[in-house]
Amino acid sequence: xxEKHIDEVSGVSTTGHEWDGIRELDNPMPRWWLWTFYATxxxxxxxxxxxxxxxxxxxxxxxxxAYSSRGEVKRELAAARAAQEKYIAAIKAKSxxxxxxxxxxxxxxxxxxxxxxxxxxxxxxxxxxQGSPGFPNLNDDEWLWGGSADQIHKTITHGxxxxxxxxxxxxxxxxxxxxxxxxxxxxxxAYVASLSGPVSDPAKVEPGSKVFAESCAACHxxxxxxxxxxxxxxxxxxxxxxxxxxxxxxxxxxxxKNGVMPAWGARLGDVKVKELxxxxxxxxxxx
Amino acid sequence: MLDVEEVERLEAEAVxxxxxxxxxxxxxxxxxxxxxxxxxxxxxxxxxxxTLGIYYLTPWLRWDxxxxxxxxxxxxxxxxxxxxxxxxxIWPQEFFFVAGLLVMAGIGxxxxxxxxxxxxxxxxxxxxxxxxLFLVVERAIEGDRNARIKLEDAPWSAGKIxxxxxxxxxxxxxxxxxxxxxIFYFADAPxxxxxxxxxxxxxxxxxxxxxxxxxxxxxxGLMREQVCTYMCPWPRIQAAMLDENSLTVTxxxxxxxxxxxxAKKAAAAGESVGDCVxxxxxxxxxPMGIDIRDGQQLECITCALCIDACDGVMDKIGKExxxxxxxxxxxxxxxxxxATGNGAHAIQPALIRQPGGRLSDRVAQFHLGKxxxxxxxVYTAVWALIGFAMLYAxxxxxxxxxxxxxxxxxxxxxxxxxxxxxxxTVKLLNMIPEPRTVQITLEGLQGGAxxxxxxxxxxxxxxxxxxxxxxxxxxxxxVRQPRDLxxxxxxxxxxxxxxxxxxxxxxxxxxxxxxxxxx
Numbered sequence: 001x002x003e004k005h006i007d008e009v010s011g012v013s014t015t016g017h018e019w020d021g022i023r024e025l026d027n028p029m030p031r032w033w034l035w036t037f038y039a040t041x042x043x044x045x046x047x048x049x050x051x052x053x054x055x056x057x058x059x060x061x062x063x064x065x066a067y068s069s070r071g072e073v074k075r076e077l078a079a080a081r082a083a084q085e086k087y088i089a090a091i092k093a094k095s096x097x098x099x100x101x102x103x104x105x106x107x108x109x110x111x112x113x114x115x116x117x118x119x120x121x122x123x124x125x126x127x128x129x130q131g132s133p134g135f136p137n138l139n140d141d142e143w144l145w146g147g148s149a150d151q152i153h154k155t156i157t158h159g160x161x162x163x164x165x166x167x168x169x170x171x172x173x174x175x176x177x178x179x180x181x182x183x184x185x186x187x188x189x190a191y192v193a194s195l196s197g198p199v200s201d202p203a204k205v206e207p208g209s210k211v212f213a214e215s216c217a218a219c220h221x222x223x224x225x226x227x228x229x230x231x232x233x234x235x236x237x238x239x240x241x242x243x244x245x246x247x248x249x250x251x252x253x254x255x256x257k258n259g260v261m262p263a264w265g266a267r268l269g270d271v272k273v274k275e276l277x278x279x280x281x282x283x284x285x286x287x
Numbered sequence: 288m289l290d291v292e293e294v295e296r297l298e299a300e301a302v303x304x305x306x307x308x309x310x311x312x313x314x315x316x317x318x319x320x321x322x323x324x325x326x327x328x329x330x331x332x333x334x335x336x337x338t339l340g341i342y343y344l345t346p347w348l349r350w351d352x353x354x355x356x357x358x359x360x361x362x363x364x365x366x367x368x369x370x371x372x373x374x375x376x377i378w379p380q381e382f383f384f385v386a387g388l389l390v391m392a393g394i395g396x397x398x399x400x401x402x403x404x405x406x407x408x409x410x411x412x413x414x415x416x417x418x419x420l421f422l423v424v425e426r427a428i429e430g431d432r433n434a435r436i437k438l439e440d441a442p443w444s445a446g447k448i449x450x451x452x453x454x455x456x457x458x459x460x461x462x463x464x465x466x467x468x469x470i471f472y473f474a475d476a477p478x479x480x481x482x483x484x485x486x487x488x489x490x491x492x493x494x495x496x497x498x499x500x501x502x503x504x505x506x507x508g509l510m511r512e513q514v515c516t517y518m519c520p521w522p523r524i525q526a527a528m529l530d531e532n533s534l535t536v537t538x539x540x541x542x543x544x545x546x547x548x549x550a551k552k553a554a555a556a557g558e559s560v561g562d563c564v565x566x567x568x569x570x571x572x573x574p575m576g577i578d579i580r581d582g583q584q585l586e587c588i589t590c591a592l593c594i595d596a597c598d599g600v601m602d603k604i605g606k607e608x609x610x611x612x613x614x615x616x617x618x619x620x621x622x623x624x625x626a627t628g629n630g631a632h633a634i635q636p637a638l639i640r641q642p643g644g645r646l647s648d649r650v651a652q653f654h655l656g657k658x659x660x661x662x663x664x665v666y667t668a669v670w671a672l673i674g675f676a677m678l679y680a681x682x683x684x685x686x687x688x689x690x691x692x693x694x695x696x697x698x699x700x701x702x703x704x705x706x707x708x709x710x711x712t713v714k715l716l717n718m719i720p721e722p723r724t725v726q727i728t729l730e731g732l733q734g735g736a737x738x739x740x741x742x743x744x745x746x747x748x749x750x751x752x753x754x755x756x757x758x759x760x761x762x763x764x765x766v767r768q769p770r771d772l773x774x775x776x777x778x779x780x781x782x783x784x785x786x787x788x789x790x791x792x793x794x795x796x797x798x799x800x801x802x803x804x805x806x
Binding site for chain 1 (some may be wrong): 517530694695696697701702703704705708710740763765
């Protein structure tokens with residue numbers, strides 16, 4: 001501090017420093033400001049006593065209020081779970097059809113099912129449930145094993161061709177490469193393709209229909225409309241699980257792929273599977 | 288008419304005068320404003336009654352909105368995110384109306400300030416109004432200025448304690464009523480009053496009352512003029528809006544000076560004196576503790592009580608009113624030039640007077656025409672423009688709204704018959720407090736048909752939807768178009784919502800997505 005200097009204009013003493021003739025007034029801090037500052041100091045000290053603050057060697061002081069943000073999250077999660085209880089109890093007690101009939105319960109189940117779907121199902125059925133070759137699109141209106149809420153529920157619970165579940169859907173399409181000649185396979189593929197669109201060689205259709213009646217109609221039906229008891233798809237529509245066109249059909253006839261879906265009943269539990277069924281049924285193709 | 292010598296002289300010192308400005312750490316010097324009477328005081332009583340009346344009574348006004356909405360005329364329903372103002376109901380997304388009102392209030396203040404100066408501060412500011420109210424209580428219990436000064440200086444006695452306790456108790460009651468009235472704007476007032484009294488109201492209600500009670504009591508009772516001088520940014524901002532044509536409370540020293548308590552003696556001695564008799568009446572009534580004769584000061588809130596006080600004295604001694612008056616800087620400067628011969632010499636009262644003693648015709652006076660100038664026209668025009676724009680928006684706003692979101696994944700679904708289906712989330716906003724049946728129709732999508740999840744209605748071009756009063760209804764809607772009518776890529780079409788009972792409609796331009804042609 002240099003010697004005391006009083007500013008002539010304001011009558012206030014300056015800090016004593018001077019920069020090119022410019023001096024800084026030494027006005028006192030306002031009282032209210034000072035007291036607020038002291039209060040914040042007291043508050044800060046009290047805060048470190050009340051809340052976790054001081055770092056120790058391996059942990060930190062817990063604070064007398066024993067607060068922790070993790071504990072708060074735990075409480076909030078517990079509260080959220082408690083709020084879900086009544087819906088979960090209702091879902092447990094009701095069938096999928098009954099759940100869908102109850103507006104708020106349906107909304108809850110749809111949202112919960114969507115969450116479960118994103119974790120467990122998107123790996124095969126894709127994030128919008130639109131599937132990919134070999135994995136069915138769940139938005140459309142063709143269902144291999146039935147598209148009612150109860151049928152969807154059964155499929156999710158027991159899976160498809162899933163060895164560990166005795167109630168799983170089991171039927172498989174045999175490989176016709178050993179039973180039919182290459183010509184017959186070409187004919188029947190042309191016939192099946194002709195049911196939903198034009199074919200390369202219309203002459204093959206007539207002999208193909210005979211092969212179909214002998215070898216395929218048993219499962220796919222005389223009119224090729226499929227059979228859900230056996231998971232045999234409708235061959236007359238626009239939806240093809242393993243690809244459309246004669247080549248893809250011939251490939252499937254020769255050496256069929258028989259997709260497998262795990263049984264989810266035991267893994268996810270009854271409530272989650274019902275929620276999934278409600279969600280899948282709500283995607284627009286449900287029957 | 289009183290002789291000049293007989294005018295009561297008050298021992299009053301301007302505690303906040305720039306001449307005697309205190310160091311910042313000095314304790315506040317108390318101000319004991321004397322009761323004033325006159326036209327401005329009367330006007331201030333009226334403003335006070337109106338503003339306090341509006342504040343305390345508004346939440347109790349009822350307004351019938353039917354079965355499905357609250358019947359409180361003015362209600363900020365935070366829990367349900369609705370704001371009710373008589374016949375207007377505002378949803379959160381319509382908050383721009385409130386923003387518009389704030390902009391109008393701001394420009395209104397520009398206008399008021401540029402014409403009549405700090406009128407907001409002097410008449411309508413809650414700080415001024417509540418300090419006035421607190422002063423009424425103080426005067427009723429402790430008496431007017433001199434009695435209060437005497438009581439302040441008196442040693443503590445039973446009488447002094449009783450008076451002080453009574454005063455602070457009534458102040459606290461007013462403060463509680465003030466804080467209490469605030470919360471009634473946020474819930475049904477009669478219900479909330481019952482809950483508050485029986486201790487069943489929400490904790491936030493009690494906290495709000497406590498905080499506002501504390502601020503009202505502290506600001507209105509204890510801090511008073513310090514709030515305006517030290518805490519409020521408004522005086523600084525308002526000062527920037529004043530110009531040389533704005534009315535401000537002015538001491539007309541061109542006719543007041545040289546002031547003298549002994550006008551007769553001076554006249555006898557052949558000296559010329561001004562109209563100011565130095566009675567200090569203007570200082571004694573000032574709630575800000577300043578002497579207006581020192582000129583324009585930051586502290587002055589232009590409450591005009593000094594005008595009343597001075598006019599009273601001028602009436603008594605038979606001089607024209609207006610020694611202290613609302614005047615513009617232009618007029619003041621013109622008159623000052625007149626009195627000083629354009630600054631050539633000191634003020635000579637004779638120069639502004641006619642031979643008969645009345646004020647000269649050359650003295651500039653304020654008249655209403657001076658209000659009309661480009662600045663006030665621009666403010667008025669902008670203010671009115673925003674007002675009309677808001678009015679137009681209010682009168683034409685839609686009470687039925689429709690929003691549509693296309694599913695992002697999958698964008699479309701091929702159905703077994705080759706048709707294409709798109710999924711949409713349709714949100715219907717019924718913004719009136721009545722249940723409505725809304726007919727949704729597809730327009731411009733050839734062969735398009737839709738159905739909604741959770742309804743029993745058959746797929747078709749229209750969909751009837753029940754919407755609860757004052758609620759948003761969210762629907763999952765699937766739209767299907769047959770293969771033979773399909774156009775590859777994106778096709779624009781429109782969802783139209785129509786109130787089944789009325790003629791209100793809303794529409795949304797949506798897109799129908801089909802596979803690209805190459806596929």
